Each structure stands twice: as C-alpha cells, then as structure tokens.
Amino acid sequence: xxxxxxxxxxxxxxxxNKKSLKCxxxxxxxxxxxxxxxxKKPLELMFVYSLEERVENNSVPSRFxxxxxxxxxxxxxxxxxxxxxxxxxxCASSHDKTGRLGYTFGSGTRLTVV
Amino acid sequence: xxxxxxLGSHVSVSEGALVLLRCNYSSSVPPYLFWxxxxxxxxxxxxxxxxxxxxxxxxxxGFEAEFKKSETSFHLTKPSxxxxxxxxxxxxxxxxxxxxxxxxxxxGKGTKLTVNP
Numbered sequence: 001x002x003x004x005x006x007x008x009x010x011x012x013x014x015x016x017n018k019k020s021l022k023c024x025x026x027x028x029x030x031x032x033x034x035x036x037x038x039x040k041k042p043l044e045l046m047f048v049y050s051l052e053e054r055v056e057n058n059s060v061p062s063r064f065x066x067x068x069x070x071x072x073x074x075x076x077x078x079x080x081x082x083x084x085x086x087x088x089x090x091c092a093s094s095h096d097k098t099g100r101l102g103y104t105f106g107s108g109t110r111l112t113v114v
Numbered sequence: 115x116x117x118x119x120x121l122g123s124h125v126s127v128s129e130g131a132l133v134l135l136r137c138n139y140s141s142s143v144p145p146y147l148f149w150x151x152x153x154x155x156x157x158x159x160x161x162x163x164x165x166x167x168x169x170x171x172x173x174x175x176g177f178e179a180e181f182k183k184s185e186t187s188f189h190l191t192k193p194s195x196x197x198x199x200x201x202x203x204x205x206x207x208x209x210x211x212x213x214x215x216x217x218x219x220x221x222g223k224g225t226k227l228t229v230n231p
Contacts, residue, residue, distance in 0.1 A: 004157070042223045043204070056218075090157050098217040099208045100146045100165065105157035 003027045006091050006106035014114055015081060021109045023074040023091030029104070031097040032074040034066060035090040037108070043090075049074060050097040081113045116141040116207045120222035128230050133177075133192040135225050137205030140186065146208040147188040148219065149179055153201045161203075164188060175199070200229045 004025045013019050023032065034046040048056035049068040063085075065077040074091055088110050092103040121136040139145055146165050150158040162173025169181040179190045188205060205222040 006157075043221045045218070048218065088155070092157075094219075099219040100217070102148050102160050102163050103158075103219055105150075105159070107157045108155070110155060 004091055004093055004104050004106035006089075006109050008109060009107065010110045010112075012112045012114060013078070013081065015083075017081075018077070018079040020078065021076040021089055021091075021111075023076075023106055025072055025091075025093040025104070025106075027093060027104060029093035029095055030071055031094045031099070032068060032071075033092040033094075033103065034074065034076055035092065036087050037090055038087040046076075048097060055097060078111075081111075083113050086111055086113045116145065116220050118205050118207050118220055118222040120203075120205050120225050122225055123223065124226050124228070126228040126230060127195045129197055130194050133190070133195045133199065133227065135190040135203050135205075135227065137179075137188045137190065137222060138186050139188060139205075139207045141207055147179075147181060148206040148208070149173065149177070149188075149190050150204040150206065150221075151175075151201050152204065152224075158204060161190070195227075195229045197229050197231065200227055202226045 007022045031050045033048050036044040045058050046060045047066045052068045063080050067075040088108045090108045091106040094103045095101045117140045119138045148163045149161040151161050152158045161177050162171045164171050164181045172178045177192045179188050202224045204224045206219045208219045
C-alpha cells in the first residue's frame, strides 16, 4: 500500500467509449499529478493540480479531461481515445507543488484502447 | 531549466556484483535529487532523496547515492546485486525555477537493470 490508490488497475475500452480513472490519496498532500508512461518513452507529465486548482496542462489532447473535486481525489475522464493512448497512467501526489519532498505514486492503471 | 540525464538505458550485472547507475543533472540552483524504482506494472517507489544535507544518501534495499556538485552527478550504487533488484530506475531533479517560477520534479528516461544469476 503506497498511500495513493488508483482504480481500476486495468481497463480495456473501445474508441467510442467514455471511462474515468480514479486516484485517491489520504496522505494530506496538497498537489496531485497525472503521468502517462508508454513503452520505450519517457514519463510524460499530463496535469498538475495544487490545492484543487489546475496549475499545469502540458498540451494534452482534449479527449483527456482531468477533475480534482478535493485535495484527496483526482480523476481522469477519457472519451473517444485513440489506440496510441494505450499506456500506463500513473497518479502521484506530493506535499506541495514544488515536489521537494518527492512524489508518492500509485500503482497505475494499465489502459488498452481497442 | 533543470534536466536529468541517465547514462545507459540498459545495465546488466551478475548477482553479487556492484550496481552502478549513472545520473547527471543540470540545474542553475541547488537541486533536490531523487532515485525511484519501478517494478513491472507498478508505480514508481522512492528509493532515496538528497535535500542538501549529507552528500552520501542511504536508501531502501541497500542502495545509496552520492551527490557530487563538482561533477553534477548523483549516481546510484549497491555493493552486491540481488535478483530482486531487477527493475527500472529513474533519477529525478527538483529545483526552484528562475525568478521563483514553477518548481516540479523532472525525470530521466530510466535505466533498466537486469541481474543475471
């Protein structure tokens, strides 16, 4: 148990489906992150939330839509995805947005788009 | 802007041999440095971190790293590799941006460690 829980662990969806990834942390952290990890590619930072406010959006396509209703929960809403969106999606949290104390990662959601 | 370079995308060692994974960073201000480990289909787990205290940092699972400012390096070592050390390792740097700008972790591309029996 890492303190950051991601559900589901695995997800297979068609290109016309709508699904959501969920991330939950009870570490008292104020910042949360979504990362995409594809095979043979570096970690890609997608979104950063600090105190429930989105502070960074790294040119992510609009078919990915994040939501942070409170400092403990983070969602990634998915719709009309493409096969190249298949990847491991990692959620992380940190004490604050500087990350100086490091990030705590969840175990990830393995997404397959068919 | 800060950046991290991990030399060698793949490293292979024999069980019981020394593990050395290289990381060089670029930062215009004193950095915070981290090593993470990722096992297959898992998230990243913090191994150790340097936060401007002792330059030799000890982490979990027998790993340690030494901060060398003159070489801008933060290499990860372990005296004797175990089969269970086979995983991917990521170096990361966090530093305050110029003029108090946004600070966050920047990750290297990772080094996959294979341990041979």
